Amino acid sequence: MATFVPSTFRSMSVVRCSNDRQALFSRIAPVYDNLNDLLSLGQHRVWKRMTVSWSGAKFGDSVLDVCCGSGDLSFLLSDVVGSHGKVIGLDFSKSQLSIASSRQCLPSKKRFTNIEWVEGDALELPFSDGSFDAVTMGYGLRNVVDKHKAMQEILRVLKAGSSVSILDFNKSNESLTSSVTEWMIDNIVVPVASCYGLSEEYTYLKSSIREFLTGKELEKLALEVGFSSARHYEIGGGFMGCLVAKH
Numbered sequence: 001m002a003t004f005v006p007s008t009f010r011s012m013s014v015v016r017c018s019n020d021r022q023a024l025f026s027r028i029a030p031v032y033d034n035l036n037d038l039l040s041l042g043q044h045r046v047w048k049r050m051t052v053s054w055s056g057a058k059f060g061d062s063v064l065d066v067c068c069g070s071g072d073l074s075f076l077l078s079d080v081v082g083s084h085g086k087v088i089g090l091d092f093s094k095s096q097l098s099i100a101s102s103r104q105c106l107p108s109k110k111r112f113t114n115i116e117w118v119e120g121d122a123l124e125l126p127f128s129d130g131s132f133d134a135v136t137m138g139y140g141l142r143n144v145v146d147k148h149k150a151m152q153e154i155l156r157v158l159k160a161g162s163s164v165s166i167l168d169f170n171k172s173n174e175s176l177t178s179s180v181t182e183w184m185i186d187n188i189v190v191p192v193a194s195c196y197g198l199s200e201e202y203t204y205l206k207s208s209i210r211e212f213l214t215g216k217e218l219e220k221l222a223l224e225v226g227f228s229s230a231r232h233y234e235i236g237g238g239f240m241g242c243l244v245a246k247h
Contacts, residue, residue, distance in 0.1 A: 045072070047167055047240050051136055052076045054233075054244045055165035060084040061133035064157065066122050066150075067091055067140025071100030071115070073167075077136065078112045087115045088127075094119055125153045132157050135164040141243075142168045142212045151225045151245075158247045164227075169205075170234055170241030171212045177238045182206055184239075218243045 052073060057063045061081045065074040068089030078087045091097050097117045104112050120126050122137075122144050135154050144150045154164050172178050185206045213221060215232030222230035222245035230245040 043236060047235055047242070048072050048076060048138060050235060051138060051165045051167040051242055052080060054163070054242060055134040055136050056163045057081055057085075057134035057136075062086045062131065063088075063134045063136070064125075064127070064132045065089045066125070066135060066137040066154065067143070068100060068117070069093075069096045069138065069140075071103055071117075073136045073138050074100065074115055075103075075109065075112055077134075078115050081114065083114060085114055088118055088132075089115060090118045090120045090122070090125070092119065092121055123149045123153060125157050127157045129156050130159045133159055133162050135162075137164065137166045137168075139168050141166050141218075142208050147213070147221060148225060151221055151227075155226050155247060160247050163244060163246045166218075166243040166245075168241060168243075169209045169212065170236075170239055171209055171214045172234075172238055173214055174238070181209065181239055185209075215241055215243070219245075 055063070055077075057077055057080045059080070059082045062085065063077050063081055065071075065077060065087065068074050068091045071089055074087050074089035078085075081087060089097070089100055091100075097119055101117050103109055104115060118126065122140060123146055135158055137154070141147055141150060158164060169181070170177075172181070189205060190203055215234065218232050218241075219230040222243065227245040227247060230243065233242045233244065234240070235242060
């Protein structure tokens with residue numbers, strides 16, 4: 001298990017990840033939190049609390065937040081596991097990790113001294129087998145280049161009987177929901193992002209959701225890699241989803 005160094009992040013060798021996607025998330029890092037609040041009308045905070053709750057994390061646990069971004073799930077996990085617990089937030093974007101680390105130093109976040117930020121690859125997690133009591137992942141699985149490998153790695157670092165909770169956009173089987181999602185991306189998300197000079201960066205959302213897995217396919221993937229159970233919950237009116245899988 002890694003040594004925890006509060007308010008800093010360690011750099012690990014980042015391999016097998018897409019350089020284009022890494023660059024994309026580095027570009028959007030400075031405005032990522034503001035856009036999330038604006039585009040979801042603050043609802044992403046509710047979905048993230050649900051995700052942490054479904055992870056089963058509890059006081060004193062050692063937990064991992066994969067693709068942690070600017071740290072929202074990591075901070076929520078930190079509150080849950082408390083001073084006797086440990087949180088690692090892992091991401092391949094130095095820019096996102098720098099923002100997460102700087103947020104940890106804010107007066108409102110000073111109690112979060114049990115978090116370590118680690119630069120690393122979701123496809124080759126730099127941790128030993130059975131290291132964590134719970135794992136979360138927010139808006140990351142859709143963007144990894146090998147979802148099967150990512151799920152295998154999560155299973156490997158989880159302790160037996162523990163769970164992973166994965167939040168992301170929901171690829172709906174309902175044509176109406178899919179059409180509304182694409183309309184919102186074209187007519188709300190991209191125009192808002194363009195105000196920040198990031199229209200090109202957010203245009204990728206539509207294609208990434210189209211190429212993502214449905215809830216049933218995510219459940220099947222989790223079972224195929226070795227999880228004992230898996231259930232996908234549709235939330236946010238069906239526009240978001242959370243996969244909960246148990247080791």
